[in-house]
Amino acid sequence: MDEALKLKKATYHLWTFTISKMISSLGSNVLGFGISLYILAMTGSATSFAVNMICSIIPRTLLAPIAGMMADKYSKKPIILIAQACTVLTMGGLLTYSSIFGMSVTAIYITTAIYSITSTFIGITFSSSIASLVDGERLQKATSFNQASLSVAAIGGPALGGMMYGFVSIEVFLIIHMAAYATAFLLEATMDFKLYSKKEDKSEGDKESFLQSFKEGYRYLKTKRVVSIIIWVALWINFFFAALNVGGTYVLVQLLHVNSRHIGIIEASGAVGMLVASIYFATRKQVKYPLLFSKRSILLMAISLGLMTIPLWIDFPYIGIVIFYITIFISFSVFGVFTNTPIGVMMQTEVEEEYRGRVFGILETMAMAMMPLGTMLFGVLFDKFPAQWILLGSSSFLIVITLYMLRSSVLKVAYPELAKETKSFKLTEKIQQP
Structure with missing residues (x-):
């Protein structure tokens, strides 16, 4: 591929990646805050609130190594798209359940656990893909934009979650989330996760268990x-x-x-x-x-x-x-x-x-x-x-x-040249002394 075209695609990736991460991070914060308020309103129990947090933490802790292995073993783009699609379907599943049977705490726990699993696969796979999406000179900028999306989500998530809790029903709340994650899916579908990849695909005989x-x-x-x-x-x-x-x-x-x-x-x-x-x-x-x-x-x-x-x-x-x-x-x-x-x-x-x-x-x-x-x-x-x-x-x-x-x-060990620069500086300083 022509280098100018690759740089153009890398610029596109930089902004698409940022917008997608912004949607996912903001959605995660809004969902976490809003669902917590719904649980407290339904049960009035701090224990129920704590159980929902456990449903979020345990899947991430247990499945992160598996998500990492899959990101290395298989093509990254399908993993992200499948996980994002599962996120949309999970929100849709809770919406359907609440419409037919009414909202229940158990359904929220299951939704939280599934969402934690899908976000783990998306997050780790994206983290391992940054160097393949942009050129080396823009790695720091991409990492900074990732941090910026997290900070914007931290600022806006609770405020937006609280506002949505106060003004919209749980059904509208879930529909908005479905639309947001569907938008992220469409953006990610346009990205080339092999743009700067140097990894060669393994033959079937070389693939590891x-x-x-x-x-x-x-x-x-x-x-x-x-x-x-x-x-x-x-x-x-x-x-x-x-x-x-x-x-x-x-x-x-x-x-x-x-x-x-x-x-x-x-x-x-x-x-x-x-x-x-x-x-x-x-x-x-x-x-x-x-x-x-x-x-x-x-x-x-x-x-x-x-x-x-x-x-x-x-x-x-x-x-x-x-x-x-x-x-x-x-x-x-x-x-x-x-x-x-x-x-x-x-x-x-x-x-x-x-x-x-x-x-x-x-x-x-x-x-x-x-x-x-x-x-x-x-x-x-x-x-x-x-x-x-x-x-x-x-x-x-x-x-x-x-x-x-x-x-x-x-x-x-990390920077052998740093040690040489330090020795050179000390030697120069010694020579300049009267």
Whole structure:
């Protein structure tokens, strides 16, 4: 294919991918928030609400490695289109059921579980496809647009979900979702997932079984020390992120007695920070040393976590508390994007295409597994110990883990040229000394 035509298609992919992800991410947030309100209205039970969350988390945790293997083993476009079509049919199934029998909590649980499965296959397959959809120079921009779509969904999802819950019936709610996911399906159907692909199709005799493919993915990961370290760092970040999720709300509501309206503004400011940081990355050149850049961002994120404790030590006026936590949530979100975007680009370039799906599947499983574990653990800790010590401890542990796992020897393995530049700088500095 002519290079100019490929670049034109890559530009088309960049925007189509962004719009499709925006629809999917916004739909997921609207659905999650709106369905939660419907469950609470139907049952008035926090347990029912929690069960629905479990129906969302468990399928993603268990099926992410399988989704990754399928993304590596089969053509990516049919996987995404079939999963997206199943999403539309799932919404249609719940709509039909509610029209005939009336809405039930069990039907919502089943819908949530199926939606979690389809979104897992779509998300992992898309993540492993980015480097095949756009050229290398636009990898960072595509990753940034992906982050931007998530932040817009985080801002607009709850607001739109709450508005739809208040003004439309559950049937209209589901019809809107069907239309949105059908639009995403049509957009994805026009994309060429092999535009920049370098993977050769295997002959029938060379194709691996699922078990062999799974084992091969883990063997490959063991040979990629830097990628393995990135996955472990991501695991610890997700674990300690639970300290913010649990502790942030606990501190604001229970200890500082912040008004619920202002808590909404504080939490929304985090999504605004994500959006601003994503736009910044979309307009700047690709980061030269992504792992080093991300290391510094994680350290700043950990420091922001520790700074959350300041109003617990020092008396602030009420408006000062609100402004302070808006600043902290924006900072935390900005540093989160500064961490995720360079690492996301690095994962696209460092992991060979034939293993990319399995690696992203392993990453998804480990990240999802740590979320409920961290949430439960920090929930217990915040009930038993002073919040400021838990937040400071979490901040300190994250700093120590980051400094150890991303130490100089690891960075030298990732970037041998960085070590040469450092030696050259030191030598020049020594020569210039009188």
